[in-house]
Amino acid sequence: MDYGEKSDKELVRLCRRGDERAARELVTRFERPVFSIVWRMVRDRELAEDLAQDVFVRTFNHLDRYDPAFKFSSWLFKIAYNLTVDHLRRRDLPTVSVHGAPDAVTAERQEATSLALESDEEPPDARIEAKELAGEMEAAIAELREDYRTAILLRHVEGRAYEEIAEIMDVPLGTVKTYIFRARRELRDRLSHLADDRGG
């Protein structure tokens, strides 16, 4: 049985019958987008891995609560959003740069709190420039309100539709549009110097 070709809902059906390989396929399929959005919310790699694990564990241990009328990815992201927001509201997390948390005093801690890029096949200069640009983008995103940040990441990075984002964040469609439009405005204002520096 090729699990890679099965739809999310078929895999969920198999998981409900106790099929662990179906569960592993779902984890493999969604680990990067879930980790990505959690990391960009909490800005700490170790913490993001812990929270992302919790997201999947909660998802699979409560599969009986999943309603197949909705997309599995929407439900998964909804759990990720709720868990992450709950964590953010319990702690006052600092904003960190892509190079690691400001309180990272050892090399190990800096590595643990910095971004993990998937590929480093670019030339070194391009990697440095990309990392600097990414750093400015990530810093600008980190300064957004958490709901603006979630909405714009789901829309522009994960490519989710407005209606799906409304389901994930459990807010009206109009509220999602407001979040995204305001987030765009703030990011454009904060990043306008990049366009000036690079001549466009």
Next chain:
Amino acid sequence: MSDTTREATAHLADEAVERIAFGGKAAPAEGRHLAGCDRCRDEVAGLRGLHARLAVLPPLAPSADFADRVMARVRLPEPRPARALATLRANPRAALAAAASALLAVVGAVTWIVAYPAITPGAVAALLADRGAALAWQGVLAAGRAVYESGIGSLLSAFRADLTPWTAIAGLLTLALVAIGSMGVMLRLMEVTPPFRARSARMTDG
């Protein structure tokens, strides 16, 4: 105010800006407006640039053993046959109720075969196919008459002088309904929850 004037003074809605910025086709009126409105052209260009920057954010990946660590903590439901056996092992009273019901069904079938050896399932099927409902109704009447003449009728007649096969049939049906109801009460007292009740209790989100 004319449509042209309205076009000149009103700017594009946010939805139109997004649609055009992401490659969607501009309506004729939108195209005319963009040609003459610096602000809206800047909005479209700015959104395209922002989207391009967001789209090239580095892809993030968790550690290589992330899936292994997740699976070590996940508890999937057991496969259905194993789950049914586990339920019976965990609830001996449910197993006893199930076994008692099965035994009653077997005893009833054996009693029927012993009491009426000529009436095999094949013979019943043939008769029903031949004479259908009429035979079925005659069978019901015969069962009632048999009960009446078996001695139960005389016993009951001590309580009711006008007992007839009809009242005997009605009495049997009543007894059957009472038995089914009693079984339900017994299961409730033994704290055996029907499956459909357990499922409807879990109506929460993630």
